[in-house]
Amino acid sequence: VPELPEVEIAARNLRAWAEGKAVRAVIVHDPRVVEAPAAEAFVRALKGRRIEAIDRRGKWLRLRLDDGSRVFSHLGMTGKWVRRAPEAEPEPFERARVDLRDPDGDERGAVSLRYRDPRLFGRLHHARDDLAAFTALGPDPLVDGIDVARLHDRLARTRRAIKDALLDQAILAGVGNIQATEALWLARVDPRRPADQLARAEVRAIARGLERSIEQTLAHESGPEITYVEEAGAPNPFTIYGHGGDPCPRCRAPLDRYVLGGRGTVSCPRCQPTAGRPGRERREKGSSRTQRRP
Numbered sequence: 001v002p003e004l005p006e007v008e009i010a011a012r013n014l015r016a017w018a019e020g021k022a023v024r025a026v027i028v029h030d031p032r033v034v035e036a037p038a039a040e041a042f043v044r045a046l047k048g049r050r051i052e053a054i055d056r057r058g059k060w061l062r063l064r065l066d067d068g069s070r071v072f073s074h075l076g077m078t079g080k081w082v083r084r085a086p087e088a089e090p091e092p093f094e095r096a097r098v099d100l101r102d103p104d105g106d107e108r109g110a111v112s113l114r115y116r117d118p119r120l121f122g123r124l125h126h127a128r129d130d131l132a133a134f135t136a137l138g139p140d141p142l143v144d145g146i147d148v149a150r151l152h153d154r155l156a157r158t159r160r161a162i163k164d165a166l167l168d169q170a171i172l173a174g175v176g177n178i179q180a181t182e183a184l185w186l187a188r189v190d191p192r193r194p195a196d197q198l199a200r201a202e203v204r205a206i207a208r209g210l211e212r213s214i215e216q217t218l219a220h221e222s223g224p225e226i227t228y229v230e231e232a233g234a235p236n237p238f239t240i241y242g243h244g245g246d247p248c249p250r251c252r253a254p255l256d257r258y259v260l261g262g263r264g265t266v267s268c269p270r271c272q273p274t275a276g277r278p279g280r281e282r283r284e285k286g287s288s289r290t291q292r293r294p
């Protein structure tokens with residue numbers, strides 16, 4: 001499932017393949033992939049336009065066109081953009097294709113971007129302005145960086161388990177199940193701890209854990225095509241995600257696997273203690289919010 005690093009790689013690839021090029025043709029093989037407008041209007045809106053810039057926020061890709069309008073692409077569970085020669089056969093599960101040429105018409109610059117999505121949870125969207133789902137996103141760890149004080153304040157306002165809170169796209173954009181699991185292990189914080197009980201030092205450790213985990217995944221997965229862990233035969237590059245029952249790489253205790261907030265979760269019973277570390281301050285400033293008890 002694409003999380004921030006996979007979508008970041010998709011953004012980098014699309015930037016290299018498509019930025020500055022003009023849209024020669026768009027073919028929608030499966031109209032369900034275009035959320036809005038209708039598929040025919042989507043094709044018309046893109047045709048002849050130049051792609052000026054491509055960026056990413058959270059799990060969203062945004063292509064800015066030369067008329068100021070935008071194309072949004074969300075990869076859902078299994079979506080992928082790949083580059084092919086214009087004459088190449090359709091990919092398995094190809095839902096749409098965008099053929100590009102150099103603005104000066106040089107045929108050597110012609111490429112065909114194919115959007116492939118077996119499970120079809122991904123979406124394409126053309127709009128005059130930013131989508132509400134895009135503007136509602138919280139800070140992106142890579143684009144904006146993580147402000148520890150601000151994250152701590154935000155987490156202090158929810159009693160949800162810390163892992164569930166990290167998956168809330170309004171708190172941090174782009175963090176998914178894998179990155180949250182890895183970061184909490186790096187930070188030695190149990191995923192089930194209530195978010196409002198974390199000390200500033202623990203929030204800082206989680207922020208550093210996310211940055212490190214995202215960097216490691218980017219370094220491992222960078223390439224012309226993203227591989228998702230769930231794909232048959234794909235190696236698992238993660239430290240503890242998908243390793244329930246295996247020994248903890250840090251302390252050798254068998255890793256626990258359980259469901260939290262409906263998602264498979266892995267943590268170490270020894271180095272991610274459920275109660276946090278004894279004697280730790282609960283909050284650095286103010287006491288009113290810690291008084292809240294059922």
Ligand SMILES: [Zn+2]
Nearest residue numbers: 248251268271
């Ligand atoms: Zn451990």
